[in-house]
Amino acid sequence: NAGVTQTPKFQVLKTGQSMTLQCAQDMNHNSMYWYRQDPGMGLRLIYYSASEGTTDKGEVPNGYNVSRLNKREFSLRLESAAPSQTSVYFCASSVTTRGRQPQHFGDGTRLSIL
Amino acid sequence: AQSVTQPDIHITVSEGASLELRCNYSYGATPYLFWYVQSPGQGLQLLLKYFSGDTLVQGIKGFEAEFKRSQSSFNLRKPSVQWSDTAEYFCAVRTNSGGYQKVTFGTGTKLQVIP
Numbered sequence: 001n002a003g004v005t006q007t008p009k010f011q012v013l014k015t016g017q018s019m020t021l022q023c024a025q026d027m028n029h030n031s032m033y034w035y036r037q038d039p040g041m042g043l044r045l046i047y048y049s050a051s052e053g054t055t056d057k058g059e060v061p062n063g064y065n066v067s068r069l070n071k072r073e074f075s076l077r078l079e080s081a082a083p084s085q086t087s088v089y090f091c092a093s094s095v096t097t098r099g100r101q102p103q104h105f106g107d108g109t110r111l112s113i114l
Numbered sequence: 115a116q117s118v119t120q121p122d123i124h125i126t127v128s129e130g131a132s133l134e135l136r137c138n139y140s141y142g143a144t145p146y147l148f149w150y151v152q153s154p155g156q157g158l159q160l161l162l163k164y165f166s167g168d169t170l171v172q173g174i175k176g177f178e179a180e181f182k183r184s185q186s187s188f189n190l191r192k193p194s195v196q197w198s199d200t201a202e203y204f205c206a207v208r209t210n211s212g213g214y215q216k217v218t219f220g221t222g223t224k225l226q227v228i229p
Binding site: 004045103105 | 148219
């Protein structure tokens with residue numbers, strides 16, 4: 001009964017370092033999403049994957065890359081971390097490829113860039 | 115441009131009291147509307163959604179919401195809150211512009227339920 005699993009839960013990086021946030025879902029969902037959540041700004045979509053093998057930019061894609069490795073996994077990579085990327089990152093999934101409303105969220109990755 | 119406004123940043127209510135969280139949207143056509151709840155340290159959970167039809171929709175955990183086109187609102191209600199309802203609540207709207215669908219989240223309302 002895992003749903004959407006994100007790793008790691010917490011991470012501290014130095015400016016310029018790279019890292020990959022991992023996400024996996026076990027609900028056989030087609031669509032997966034990466035959001036960032038910042039105080040007073042709600043959630044903003046970084047990247048979206050309608051189905052295995054496809055990815056699309058969201059509202060705030062700059063500084064990020066994604067990989068839809070298979071139907072289950074969708075990773076987010078920061079190539080050269082910047083303090084402005086300090087945030088809480090959420091992965092989400094949904095059954096349908098129509099529309100872009102996420103149904104199930106992971107518990108988040110709290111990322112600090114020093 | 116479409117947007118979602120949650121005018122109340124923080125609300126405190128007593129256990130057993132009724133609750134209404136406000137949400138207003140800006141969009142030219144009929145949107146798809148959602149409410150999510152986020153408990154501390156966790157991801158968001160979908161409470162309910164409105165696509166069409168009956169303007170009063172029921173969700174999980176005893177919540178309901180009413181779509182009012184004339185007021186561009188989709189307020190969330192619960193007749194009697196519990197301490198476990200303490201969380202942050204997000205309204206979201208899905209819109210379609212030129213075949214491009216987008217979900218926009220409000221900035222959230224933090225609900226504190228006191229015993």
